[in-house]
Amino acid sequence: MSQDNAIEKVIVVGSGPAGWTAAIYAARANLDPLVFAGRPKTVPSTILPGGQLMMTTEVENYPGFPEGVTGPALMSQFERQAARFKTRIVTDNGFTPDVSNPDDGHSYSYHDCKRIDMSKRPFVVVGEDDTEYHAHSVIIATGATANWIGLENEQRLARSGGGVSACAVCDGALPTFRDKVLAVVGGGDSAVEEASYLTKFASKVCMIHRRDELRASKIMAKRAMDNPKIEILWNKIPVDVLGDDMISAVRLKDTKTGDESNLEVGGLFLAIGHTPATGFLEGQLELDEKKYIKLAEPYRSTTSVEGVFGAGDCVDSTYRQAITAAGMGCKAALDAERWLADQGIE
Ligand SMILES: Cc1cc2nc3c(=O)[nH]c(=O)nc-3n(C[C@H](O)[C@H](O)[C@H](O)COP(=O)(O)OP(=O)(O)OC[C@H]3O[C@@H](n4cnc5c(N)ncnc54)[C@H](O)[C@@H]3O)c2cc1C
DSSP: OEEEEEEEEEEEEOOSHHHHHHHHHHHHTTOOOEEEOOOOBOSSSOBOTTOGGGGOSEEOSSTTOTTOEEHHHHHHHHHHHHHHTTOEEEETTEEEOOOSOGGGOOSSOBOOEEEEEOSSSSEEEEETTOOEEEEEEEEEOOOEEEOOOOOHHHHHHHHTTSSEESOHHHHTTSGGGTTSEEEEEOOSHHHHHHHHHHTTTOSEEEEEOSSSSOOSOHHHHHHHHHOTTEEEETTEEEEEEEOSSSOOEEEEEETTTOOEEEEEOSEEEEOSOEEESOGGGTTTSOBOTTSOBOOSSTTSOBOSSTTEEEOGGGTOSSOOOHHHHHHHHHHHHHHHHHHHHHTTOO
16 A cells, blocks of 8 residues: 655654654754654563653753653653654554644554665655555664563553663662662673662662673673672572562572572662664664664764664664764754755755
């Protein structure tokens, strides 16, 4: 099913900080962007239009909000700003031309992009209902999802600001975690990084690791073991998170004996990796071994396919912050605009 004969100048896929920023810049450059904002999902992990910040309460490090802002409020502002410049969004009702008040309880759902045929231009961008859209350029900003254990209370407390987080750099400095015993789940380099970072604020950090050896590189493992504030709990997996409004303990199971015990903590941080949302692009453009989109040039947003640009956490396994994602969204829109101009498409 083809949408019509129109060829979009740019289609943006994703509605996190990278996607909405790309849309704002593209719209202000008169590129009339069309956005696939994504359909909410809870399996394998929670994915929402608005992106990962929809899963967090306080955002204290996004510049321009000296008192902090909740993740959903911040993303609502992004969307509203994109709407102000007439960004169109693919929904159940066709294109939504004006979402100037996205909090208004809309009765339609945003759509996923199912696949993109990048083998020829214009690209064919296929929506979840098989409608085909044609586009001269595409900006991919589909982000990544932090991997969660998948426990009901873990998800509940993560969403309510109850002391469960998947980002130590984002949340570790919040007053609620100060001088508390904190737990980090994971045994890789990022788990050690997160645990070391948290020792700045915590009275003690317990790393919960399911094996009897860290997966982290030798140098990182040594860093964890040499840190007097870090204790590693070997052969343990979390099987429940306890606490009503605020986490009080993690229930641990010993992987060797099967014994269960409670570890009293004031915060739980998941550091068991991220999964970039790039599955729908496989075979179309180059991904790295962890499935992040490979950029063609450092500091740019160009990819292995001319006319396709990447931005945010789906290209970045290093920084993973809202501000860096927004910056990359801006770069992608500027790169797309310049590339379209070079093609004679204004
Ligand atoms: C719990 C938590 C707390 C955090 N706190 C902070 C913080 O305080 N400060 C900070 O700077 N950063 C924080 N981060 C990190 C920050 O959220 C991310 O770095 C940022 O959201 C990345 O933006 P993005 O636009 O690249 O991707 P995302 O925010 O992941 O957004 C991706 C978007 O793409 C959509 N999508 C995916 N696939 C498709 C598809 N096929 N079709 C259409 N749409 C699709 C999704 O629905 C989503 O809207 C936190 C992260 C987590 C998990």
